[in-house]
Amino acid sequence: MNWELFVFPNKLKGHVFKILTAFSVCLFGATAFGQFTINSANPSQTTTMNLPGDSILYLRITVNDPDYDDEGELYVNGNGPIRLWPGGNSGSNNMTMTINLDLNNTQEGYFINGSNSLEFRFAGDPTVVDGFRIDAVEPVTSLPTKNYQAYDINVDAPISANRSLALEIYKRLVGVTTPIDSPVLVDMEEQINAGNLRGAAAIATDQPGFYNLVVRDFAARMSTRDESINEDLNDFIATFIGVTRDDLDARLLLTGNFFYKGSIDAPVRNDIYNDILGSNRHYDDLRNDNYDLTAVLTRENTQYMRNGNDSYVNHPDAAGVITSRAFMGAHALDGTNRRLVEYTMKQFTCNEMEEWADATASDIRVGRDIDRAPGGEASKYLTTCKSCHSVMDGFRGAFAKYDFDRNFVAYDFDAGPGTNSVDRKMNQNNNVFSGGFTTVDNSWINNARNPANAQKFGWRGVVDSGVGVRQFATAVANSRAFSKCMVKRVYREICRRPVASFELGMVDSMANSFEASGYNLRGLFEELSVRPECIGAR
Numbered sequence: 001m002n003w004e005l006f007v008f009p010n011k012l013k014g015h016v017f018k019i020l021t022a023f024s025v026c027l028f029g030a031t032a033f034g035q036f037t038i039n040s041a042n043p044s045q046t047t048t049m050n051l052p053g054d055s056i057l058y059l060r061i062t063v064n065d066p067d068y069d070d071e072g073e074l075y076v077n078g079n080g081p082i083r084l085w086p087g088g089n090s091g092s093n094n095m096t097m098t099i100n101l102d103l104n105n106t107q108e109g110y111f112i113n114g115s116n117s118l119e120f121r122f123a124g125d126p127t128v129v130d131g132f133r134i135d136a137v138e139p140v141t142s143l144p145t146k147n148y149q150a151y152d153i154n155v156d157a158p159i160s161a162n163r164s165l166a167l168e169i170y171k172r173l174v175g176v177t178t179p180i181d182s183p184v185l186v187d188m189e190e191q192i193n194a195g196n197l198r199g200a201a202a203i204a205t206d207q208p209g210f211y212n213l214v215v216r217d218f219a220a221r222m223s224t225r226d227e228s229i230n231e232d233l234n235d236f237i238a239t240f241i242g243v244t245r246d247d248l249d250a251r252l253l254l255t256g257n258f259f260y261k262g263s264i265d266a267p268v269r270n271d272i273y274n275d276i277l278g279s280n281r282h283y284d285d286l287r288n289d290n291y292d293l294t295a296v297l298t299r300e301n302t303q304y305m306r307n308g309n310d311s312y313v314n315h316p317d318a319a320g321v322i323t324s325r326a327f328m329g330a331h332a333l334d335g336t337n338r339r340l341v342e343y344t345m346k347q348f349t350c351n352e353m354e355e356w357a358d359a360t361a362s363d364i365r366v367g368r369d370i371d372r373a374p375g376g377e378a379s380k381y382l383t384t385c386k387s388c389h390s391v392m393d394g395f396r397g398a399f400a401k402y403d404f405d406r407n408f409v410a411y412d413f414d415a416g417p418g419t420n421s422v423d424r425k426m427n428q429n430n431n432v433f434s435g436g437f438t439t440v441d442n443s444w445i446n447n448a449r450n451p452a453n454a455q456k457f458g459w460r461g462v463v464d465s466g467v468g469v470r471q472f473a474t475a476v477a478n479s480r481a482f483s484k485c486m487v488k489r490v491y492r493e494i495c496r497r498p499v500a501s502f503e504l505g506m507v508d509s510m511a512n513s514f515e516a517s518g519y520n521l522r523g524l525f526e527e528l529s530v531r532p533e534c535i536g537a538r
Contacts, residue, residue, distance in 0.1 A: 036120075038072065039131025043122040047137075053113035055141045058267055065132035071124025072132055076110035077117050084120075144265050144295035162192040165535065166200055172494040172529050173204040175213030201526035208294045211241050214525070216293070218493045222347045223321075224330040233287040234280055235259050236326035242297045243521065250486060250519040251477035254348060255470060257318035263298035266291050272304055273312055277325065278407050306408045316411065317401070317442075319473040328402065328409040336369065336425055337399040341392050344473070349457060349481035350488050356456060357387035361447040365393045368436030369429035393437065394447035398472035400426050400439050443467050446475065457481045483511040483519070490524050495534040503533055 036045045063072070063084070072084035122131050159180055166188035171177050178184060184203060191199035204210065217229040219240030224231050231237070242260030243253055252258075261282060262268050268285030269275040275282040286296065303315035303323060321327055322344060331339045342353050359382070366389045372381045400422040403410040412421040426439040445465045448457055458480025466472055476482055487510045488499050499507055510528065517523045528534055 035133065035135050037131060037133045038120050038122045039129050040122060040124070040126045041129060042131075044119060045134070046117060046119040049116050049118055049137065049139075050114060051111060051116045051139050052141055053111040053116065056111055056139045057143060058140050060136075060138040060140055060264060061134065062136040063132050063134055065130075069124055069128075071122060071128075073121045073123045075117075075119040075121065076107075077112065078119075079107075079110040080119075081121070081123070082107055082110075083123075140265075143267075144292050145290060160189065163189045165189075165192055168535055169197075169201055169529050170204045170207075172496075172534070173201060173214060173525060174207045174209035175217070176209055197530035198526055201529050204529070205522055205526055208292050210525075211245055211294045212292065214493065215241050215244050215521075218489065221493075222489070223324075223326045225343070231326075232280065233283040233293075234324070234326035235261070235276065235283065236321045236324040238283060238286075238293070238297055239321050239324065241293050242299055244525075245294060245297070245522070246299070247520055247522060250514075250521045251474075251482070252320060254320045254322055254473040254477040254482075256320045257303055257315065258299050258301050258320075259303055259324065260297045260299055262286050262291065262296050266296040273306070273310060277304060277306055277312055277409070280325070305411050307413065316413070317468045317470050319468075319470040322469055322473045323409070325409055329404050329407075332399070332402050332404040332409065334425075336367065336396070336428065337402060337423075338392050338396055340399045340402070341395045344476060348476055348485060349479060350485035351456060351481065353388055353392065356391055356448050356453050358391055358448065358450055358453055359383065359387040360450055361387075361390035361394070363390045363393075365397070365437045365445060365447070366390060367393055367396075367430075368427065368434060368438060369432050370436060372433050372436075391447045391453070394445045395472060396426075397439055397442055397444040398466070398469045400442040402469070441467075442469075444472055480511065483514050484508070486519075486521070486524060487511050487514060487528070490521070491528050491534070494525060494529050495531075506531065506533055 036047075038045055061084070065072075065085075070083065070085060073081035074084055075081060118137065120134055124131065163180060163185060166185045167177070167180060170185060170188065184207065188200040188203050191197070191203065216233070216237055219237040220229045220231040221227045222240075223234060223236040238260040239258075240253065242248075243250060243256075248256075261276060262270060262285075266286060266289075268289065268291075269281045286293065303318040304312045305315045307313040315323065317323065322340075327343075328340075331337075331343050345351050345353070345356065363386050366386070370381075370385060370389055370393075372378060374380050374385065401412040403412075403423045403425060410423070412423050414420055420441045422439050422441065430436075430438065443465065444467070446459070446463050448454075449459065449464070459475065460478045460480070461475070463475040463479075466475065484507050487507050491507075491510075492498050510524070510531075513527060514520070514524050
């Protein structure tokens with residue numbers, strides 16, 4: 001396994017970075033470095049490196065360690081020790097990790113400007129031979145932070161109509177204003193003069209504010225129950241930003257086996273188990289230090305799931321942001337997992353539960369916790385309760401193995417071949433109506449296929465039934481409702497009002513364009529920002 005380790009001095013602590021429009025990551029330079037192994041038989045190795053001691057922020061050390069025990073120390077110019085990975089095993093063996101290691105003020109002074117002696121020592125059990133291998137050491141002298149950019153303003157310059165239009169498009173896509181003489185607006189105006197409104201919009205979406213503000217707020221509204229932009233950065237929001245920035249198919253937001261986190265260029269807490277799976281600390285640090293998310297977000301090409309105490313495994317049923325910690329924490333907490341169905345539909349098809357209720361659908365999957373004669377009136381169940389539960393409980397089985405427990409997403413792993421298990425919440429209160437459905441696995445059926453709902457959702461492919469969240473989310477992602485919902489949500493974000501009832505033709509047209517583009521979200525933002533419905537007739 002490869003471990004990528006940060007060592008950075010105390011001068012970073014408490015530093016508040018300003019909001020910027022530019023960023024840089026500066027490696028001082030690749031220093032010639034021979035790979036060497038440290039173990040009980042070879043307990044010490046020294047290398048000399050020319051380092052910028054007056055400007056070094058941290059060392060990027062790549063280390064290979066079979067067991068990740070707390071067994072490495074670094075001495076700088078004879079001063080030390082600096083423990084390389086204190087805390088020992090965190091259940092992360094055989095996985096690539098980035099670890100932040102703070103240095104105190106004394107250790108910061110170990111480095112000098114020029115030739116530095118770096119001695120790596122084995123500090124583990126002398127009877128264990130494995131040790132660790134140092135593969136690379138690189139000093140970093142600047143971080144990918146955000147910068148304000150100042151412009152000189154010519155107050156006497158005439159302001160053309162197209163420059164004003166450029167500013168309007170810019171504000172919608174970047175989320176802030178900019179001086180009318182900004183070089184960005186000059187470039188956008190040139191595109192507008194040439195009749196290329198979409199080209200002008202593309203210049204705006206190249207600005208970091210598009211991702212750090214507009215896409216962030218867009219995703220924040222969808223990540224939790226209150227639909228507020230005030231939600232802190234989390235794995236759901238970061239993944240939305242990453243998928244948009246990388247021009248990925250937006251359906252992967254519901255079906256992909258990956259998530260986005262800070263890269264090795266952002267020295268924040270990032271232990272997979274403790275800081276990402278078990279808390280929001282990793283994303284809190286990215287937010288608190290004002291990192292440019294455009295620059296530092298990187299894709300982790302598998303999702304993970306806690307497996308027992310202090311350990312984790314590859315996710316057995318990853319479904320993009322649906323199985324993110326933020327979404328599960330908002331909707332799998334307590335309850336009976338019906339809310340996960342409700343909010344998946346609400347956020348990704350723009351359909352409220354009451355809109356897809358169907359009294360004619362089969363209620364064979366309605367759970368035993370639902371009274372068939374509430375208040376002693378069977379008619380109330382048939383006219384009210386059955387309509388919602390027939391559809392919702394049909395889908396609910398997809399989430400049968402999930403819970404949110406003690407800050408972690410919990411999953412009921414099968415005990416072995418031929419076995420199946422579900423979370424106990426799925427069958428709680430099972431004495432309300434003994435003839436109701438008992439959930440025994442994570443299969444689901446689609447009861448939203450009667451004519452009205454078939455038209456509302458626009459199902460495509462095999463959607464009658466399935467197993468697990470990913471198959472359920474795939475059915476949602478491939479529906480026509482998903483495409484139209486993304487249009488409506490992006491329109492609301494940048495045009496600052498909901499789609500009007502007389503604009504549904506525009507929604508259909510833009511949904512067609514969105515699908516033809518390969519479900520490109522950035523392109524959808526650009527196209528909608530220059531629609532006459534958004535900026536007015538021009």
